[in-house]
Amino acid sequence: MDSTILLFLLQDGITSGAIYALLGLALVLVFAVTRVILIPQGEFVTFGALTYATLAAGKVPGTTLLALGMGVIAFAFDMIAGRNAMTARKAVRSLAVNILLPLAIWGAATALAGQQNGVAVNFILSIVIVAPIGLYLYRIAYQPIAHASVLVLLIASVGIHLALQGLGLAFFGAEGLRGPAISAAALTIGPLRFTGQSLGIYAITILLIVGLWLLFGYTLYGKALRATAVNRLGARIVGIRTSVSGQFAFLLAAVIGTISGILIVPITTIYYDTGFLIGLKGFVAAIIGGLVSYPLTAIAAIVVGVVEAFSSFYASNFKEVIVFTLLLPFLVLRSLASPEVEEEND
């Protein structure tokens, strides 16, 4: 085998592995806090990627309107849920988060679109547009059934995935988009050329992983989130607002999804339905990491990326078969290593 091809495949695999790692981390995060298996994580990727590409093309992305619409519904949910115990402070907070925030973002997007913005402006604007969608999504779809079984939450996730994917088609059309690279710089070491884009992917992935690790391991808020995951009732008794924890987890997941989307849209064309399969591979990594461990998830994601790169080179027809079959031995090992803990309730 040619060592240049080997190195090239390895590099390719690590780059996509880094993206899968990010998504895997977001899935672990959301599952740990809310017990939701977030199938729509892939939609955050598509929304992020296509919002960024649309902004770069000088147009206002439809996601701004989606954020606005979902904010209004979230506000209505807040008002209905809290109608018997409404205080002025709560009402104002809800109004600010659900109505004023997306209005401001919509205003900013409309004002800035059409100009020749720098990459940084579009990058940040995309995150600001998509992130609140995650927040409202939890409020509208999941919070009312937060106590339902994992199965019901999972099925709700699939419903939301369908709805968001359809909206993606409505906003961005059936044609795929590509966005500008975050950096045009490049670095050549021996036979390998590292583009600024791939270096950016590595840097941002490592930054986010370290950030999450610090957040959950060393801050009170991170520990509160973990407590919610272990025991919702117990967390509420000690004063943790579990609904806010859920919203925060979704917000983070949306941010991570958006960043992943922005990072890959310069490399491959993103269609409205591309996110699903990318998210699923992040999922594979998250599962190998046992839905609990961040470093393991990151390593597993790299392995998935590398396996995918090699199998698409040698047996491209069976690429997906290989990637997903890879999962089974890991699942068996995982199950053997940690025998089932009896759940006291469903």
Next chain:
Amino acid sequence: MTQRRAMIIFALVMAALPFIPGMPPFWIVLLDNIGLAALVAMGLVLLTGVGGLTSFGQAAFCGFGAYTTAVLTTAYGFSPWITLPLSLIVAGVAAVILGLITVRLSGHYLPLGTIAWGISLFYLFSKLEFVGRNDGIAGIPALSLGSLQLTDPGKIYFAIWIAVIVCALLTINLLDSRTGRAIRALRRGHIAAEAFGVETARAKLLVFIYAAVLAGLSGWLYAHFQRAVNPTPFGLNASIEYLFIAVVGGAGYVWGAVLGAGIVIVLKEILQSYLPLIFHGNAQLETVVFGILLVVLLQIAPGGMWPKLAALLPFGAREPDPLPADALPPREKIAATSDKLLDIQAARKQFGGVVAVNDVSFDVTAQEIVALIGPNGAGKSTTFNLITGVLRASGGRISVLGHDVGNAPPQDIARLGVARTFQHVKLVPDMSVLENVAIGAHLRGHAGAIASMLRLDRKDEAGLLAEAAKQIARVGLSDQMHQQAGSLSLGQQRIVEIARALCTDPMLLLLDEPAAGLRHMEKQKLSALLRQLRSEGMSVLLVEHDMGFVMDIADRIVVLEFGTRIAQGTPAEVRANPDVIKAYLGAAT
């Protein structure tokens, strides 16, 4: 109205539908699709809703069924009626292979594992040459009965709905049986079921295969209905849709599968035909609306629509009292090689660095009530778990009737005649008291799954239920026999657990805090019951914190503290033991 009569009415209505004058043929096609989906969803009800194993791969089993008949009828000229059993066998064998891996997966790994092979199989269908890759296989012959060709949707309708109704009947029969109770206990964890001899891994594999065979049947019908197959309907999206159907209909109910199939398929059809009119051809909005409606349905009815509908229907389906039946023969006794019923020699259990049970030795002889007491965290429940095989001892020797049970699984220990209750009640809350108690008699019945489906198990079943009713009467809960176990008070649930343990016809009864949550009168009744059991030849080992109760009833007491035995003897001896006083009251200086 009994369920059986309701079913006959349903069958008659379905049979009459195609003969309604002016019935649009398109509606018949819709009903065909509903029936096909209901078959798969019915398997999922058993697998996911009842058994607690979520599968994202059911459509792949439809694929096995459909492709088997497609290949054999087109390439080799087999008759569809010969490929029917072959399709079911292929789906079943695939389920055995995948199931052997999958049912070993625990917790959330299981659904994820099914996603993994579900996707892999889909890609395999679309890449393999002999099943026609993405184009699939066309020109599959129609089903025929003699000269009658079931070519049009109105004719195959009968084949599909006969299959649905027969399968619903078989599934309902299966659930209402010895095997069915074992399956229904799976969702609540395996420890309690295994303590009564249920082979949980085998029960899981059984439902897995059953669900796959139903999916295979649906696939076989689909192939002869469409007369062509391609990979699309066997992918992940289809699998997910089957799960939708089961969950929306009510994942715990067989009829939920049929209702769910109706709701989801009609909903999709309405959206596909009317939304473009409203939104002027924006076809993609149909998935948006469908997704949103699904979430709304789940928010309205997280338990599914069937229970809501069933509440409106006139089902007076109260469980009938068990008929008097021949008394069950006593359990087959295993020859004792020791006069000690239970003999524990230096048993040890370590969790990492923590020694939960530290070289504890004691024994229980025939017709004796022994109490195991000690402060919280003394290792009493851990000792119980070592005896019943839930945990494996790190050292020492535990024998029952002289047989070493150190490495025996819980089922074997149950067979030796050891039955137990749990500190944290482990009943199936949505099953009746009678059914819960009947799980205790699992090892005394013999009917298997197929006999249950065909109702050949009635004699066996009547014996089990009569035994359960007898034990319920013995503990004084006859009035609550048909209530759901979860609706009883905690104290009563503990008593139900005792009845369930008695159903095994045990030599040795292990009771973990049986008196907790009982009122004074109830405790006295429990004491009387335990004395009666002793006089009938049974031995009891109990963990209890109520000292009055223990001192009154126990022949001997073993005291543990921090995993170590600090005293044993008669109640009077233990009461006078300075170490025991120190353990309970602190140092007496």
